[in-house]
Amino acid sequence: xxxYIELTDTEIIKRVLQGEQAxxxxxxxxxQQYVFTLVGRFTASREDAEEISQDIxxxxxxxxxxxxxxxxxxxWLYTVVRTSCITFLRKKKLDTTSLDNERTFLQLESKxxxxxxxxxxxxxxxxxxxxxxxLLSPDDSQVLxxxxxxxxxxxxxxxxxxxxxxxVKVKLHRxxxxxxxxMEKHFSYAVQELHED
Amino acid sequence: MRxxxxxxxxxxxxxxxxEPEFYTFNANRMNTEDTNHDTPHxxxxxxxxxxxDGLGSPAEQSAIEALIAANQEWLRKYxxxxxxxxxxTSSELDTPPMRFTKNVMEEIARHHVAPATKxxxxxxxIRSIGAFFLSLIAGLLIYCLSQFxxxxxxxxxxxxxxxxxxxxxxxxxxxSSLPVILFMLISVILGLVLLDLYLQRKKQQVS
Numbered sequence: 326x327x328x329y330i331e332l333t334d335t336e337i338i339k340r341v342l343q344g345e346q347a348x349x350x351x352x353x354x355x356x357q358q359y360v361f362t363l364v365g366r367f368t369a370s371r372e373d374a375e376e377i378s379q380d381i382x383x384x385x386x387x388x389x390x391x392x393x394x395x396x397x398x399x400x401w402l403y404t405v406v407r408t409s410c411i412t413f414l415r416k417k418k419l420d421t422t423s424l425d426n427e428r429t430f431l432q433l434e435s436k437x438x439x440x441x442x443x444x445x446x447x448x449x450x451x452x453x454x455x456x457x458x459x460l461l462s463p464d465d466s467q468v469l470x471x472x473x474x475x476x477x478x479x480x481x482x483x484x485x486x487x488x489x490x491x492x493v494k495v496k497l498h499r500x501x502x503x504x505x506x507x508m509e510k511h512f513s514y515a516v517q518e519l520h521e522d
Numbered sequence: 523m524r525x526x527x528x529x530x531x532x533x534x535x536x537x538x539x540x541e542p543e544f545y546t547f548n549a550n551r552m553n554t555e556d557t558n559h560d561t562p563h564x565x566x567x568x569x570x571x572x573x574x575d576g577l578g579s580p581a582e583q584s585a586i587e588a589l590i591a592a593n594q595e596w597l598r599k600y601x602x603x604x605x606x607x608x609x610x611t612s613s614e615l616d617t618p619p620m621r622f623t624k625n626v627m628e629e630i631a632r633h634h635v636a637p638a639t640k641x642x643x644x645x646x647x648i649r650s651i652g653a654f655f656l657s658l659i660a661g662l663l664i665y666c667l668s669q670f671x672x673x674x675x676x677x678x679x680x681x682x683x684x685x686x687x688x689x690x691x692x693x694x695x696x697x698s699s700l701p702v703i704l705f706m707l708i709s710v711i712l713g714l715v716l717l718d719l720y721l722q723r724k725k726q727q728v729s
Contacts, residue, residue, distance in 0.1 A: 342635060349630060353623045358615040365616050375618055379626050386630045454613040473610040498571055505606045 334398035338389055349389075353382050356399065359475055360406055366466035367410040369459065381409050400481045403471060407485055410463070457507040465500035472497055570600050574607050 332340075334352065341349050360381055364374045385405050392401050458466045464486075471477045471485065479490040479497070486493065572578040573586040589596045697703070 350623055350627050353626050357618050357622055361618040362616045378618060379629060382626045383629050383633060387633050387636050389635050451612055451614045454609050469610060474615055498568065501606050
């Protein structure tokens, strides 16, 4: 009987650095959803998100020797995600001085047009939540995604975003309030219907 | 137990609408009763979020549980925040296309892992360059000081005397020349740009 033992991130990285390039695919499969979701917070276009996500993994592979193991691999990877997304926004010649600004994100595509009808049709809670998150600024959606989906602590998020953990905590609180406001504004009656179901 | 909290969603908590400056976090507020009647919901919300996130000490967690059990306002707010929390935990990750991993692996096949930066940036070289410049500055300083005529005076202080000829120097010629004026103008503009960047970064961090 063959027992499959899942390698840890550190073990995979060590073996990739020793020449087993194919093992990197395990890291890609492990983190592709997280990276793709995070990148999706910076761009509305799925094609752009796919291209950026691929570039991120290639960059991560090329810089693998610089991963010192002091933090989790996911924390290091998400830092690469953030810098790559900021570079992407700069190339699109958008104002990146404040990723807290919803206007920055809305310049990419009009986020608030037409989605409401689609979400009502889907009547899916997670679809509505994802749509509401898409309406937030990149910083807000990123901090929410890193905290709830990326399994990062406040200190780790601070390291990724270059902020103090207390500042991250404040940002998280504000992001949750803004998410609540978005849900109230766009989905209050639909969510009420869901509750009544 | 199902509860219909979304009927309450349209009743926004007073004082929280469009007031981002309300959301200031104070980790040191450990009072069991919120006595700040001007902004009662800020402290309550922060503490409830800490409770929901599992942060804070066991004593604080117990205190919050007691408040939720005994106080209707706390219970209402807790349910409201818990709904938002559950919304986020129930959200799903986006899935990239099926070929994503294969595309990535095809791309990295064309690349190599770059050597670690610590292997090709030798810190000893950087230290040597720093030491060279420091010794150069120290040498110049020692040379300049040795040129002074240290002479004793009626007072006990040693007063160096050195005739720099500053009184013969015509300052007006320096500041009337075009290159100097242009240089000063560019320096001022660059200084203001740097100051602006620094202040914007500070503002970003605070927000």
